[in-house]
Amino acid sequence: MDTLELATRKLKHLDVCLNYPVNYQTRTTGFEFYDLPYQALPETDLAKLDSRCTFLSKPLSAPILIGAMTGGAEKAKLINKNLALAAEQLGLGLMLGSQRVMLEHPEASESFAVRAYAPSCLLIGNLGVAQLNRGYGSREIIRAIETIGADALALHTNPLQEALQEAGDEDFSGLLAKLETIIKEVPYPLLLKEVGQGLSKEVVNQVKDFGFAALDIAGAGGTSWARVEEFVRYGEIRHAELTDWGIPTAKALVDAKQVTPAHTLIASGGIRTGLDIAKALALGADVVAIARPLLAPALDSAEAVIEKLQDLIDELKIAMHCTGAKDIAALKTLELSKR
Numbered sequence: 001m002d003t004l005e006l007a008t009r010k011l012k013h014l015d016v017c018l019n020y021p022v023n024y025q026t027r028t029t030g031f032e033f034y035d036l037p038y039q040a041l042p043e044t045d046l047a048k049l050d051s052r053c054t055f056l057s058k059p060l061s062a063p064i065l066i067g068a069m070t071g072g073a074e075k076a077k078l079i080n081k082n083l084a085l086a087a088e089q090l091g092l093g094l095m096l097g098s099q100r101v102m103l104e105h106p107e108a109s110e111s112f113a114v115r116a117y118a119p120s121c122l123l124i125g126n127l128g129v130a131q132l133n134r135g136y137g138s139r140e141i142i143r144a145i146e147t148i149g150a151d152a153l154a155l156h157t158n159p160l161q162e163a164l165q166e167a168g169d170e171d172f173s174g175l176l177a178k179l180e181t182i183i184k185e186v187p188y189p190l191l192l193k194e195v196g197q198g199l200s201k202e203v204v205n206q207v208k209d210f211g212f213a214a215l216d217i218a219g220a221g222g223t224s225w226a227r228v229e230e231f232v233r234y235g236e237i238r239h240a241e242l243t244d245w246g247i248p249t250a251k252a253l254v255d256a257k258q259v260t261p262a263h264t265l266i267a268s269g270g271i272r273t274g275l276d277i278a279k280a281l282a283l284g285a286d287v288v289a290i291a292r293p294l295l296a297p298a299l300d301s302a303e304a305v306i307e308k309l310q311d312l313i314d315e316l317k318i319a320m321h322c323t324g325a326k327d328i329a330a331l332k333t334l335e336l337s338k339r
């Protein structure tokens, strides 16, 4: 695929994500079925709460990553710059979008070169696992990390999205063995993520001992990439049931925690409020990632991204305060009740 084609597809993705109803229609994250334990006498001071944590050996001011979105197109350069400035100012982590375009077309590297704006933030690169069946290996992964000075790289797996994408990658066979080998060859932390259909407990079980630095369960209930691909391809949804398929984020998280309690976990897919963040942490996540809600602010300015994220942090702190959790460690020990 040439640069223009890849960049055009990226622009279509952005347009659809901004202007079409790409959220799941009949499926929710499931966080609404859980309640945090409200405490009328919490013994905490809202102004003194500590939302800091450490993730992949880097300090974060709150357990939040900006989710993987984009790169390549000119518009993506502005988006990534504003996301990077916001991540740096707030002390949060930043996951970039797929770097395939820059590996195949080095001129696209500029849109991923965000270290100038975010010299100290936790920066996570991105590639698709399906590329491992198209000749990519540890060399390409290391190049993707080192070219942009990332701390780690997330490999995304997305069979449903690819199946619905025009000329998408169809061959996901043999990937487990390749992943197991590649992790040993890459001297940087690697993460595995879905894109919003969720990692099932079977998949978590298959990869739990591979050595991934974290698993991002990326469940259903937020952005449906199956819907995005159908809008890009047809301008309409032709397979309503298929595009609403996925493992609700809360379920994927609870299942993953059960399969591998000590594994570092990211909860993402439909994280929209500070309460979602608090519930995800209480259910076993170490951090959350938020993607599409930050897209429109990122096209506007770094300040708009900061405003959106600050609102989520403030809401998270109110949730912590009213449960009596003075820090993230305390938040993680809360027992949620099921409605």
Ligand SMILES: Cc1cc2nc3c(=O)[nH]c(=O)nc-3n(C[C@H](O)[C@H](O)[C@H](O)COP(=O)(O)O)c2cc1C
Residues within 6 Å of the ligand: 013, 014, 017, 067, 068, 069, 070, 096, 097, 098, 126, 155, 156, 193, 194, 195, 196, 218, 221, 222, 223, 268, 269, 270, 271, 289, 290, 291, 292, 293, 295
């Ligand atoms: C515009 C846009 C582009 C995305 N591109 C990528 C990508 O390149 N690689 C990836 O792993 N995930 C990508 N995603 C998926 C997100 O990282 C995330 O898993 C998904 O959108 C669900 O989270 P959300 O409900 O918070 O949007 C993209 C999401 C958006 C909104």
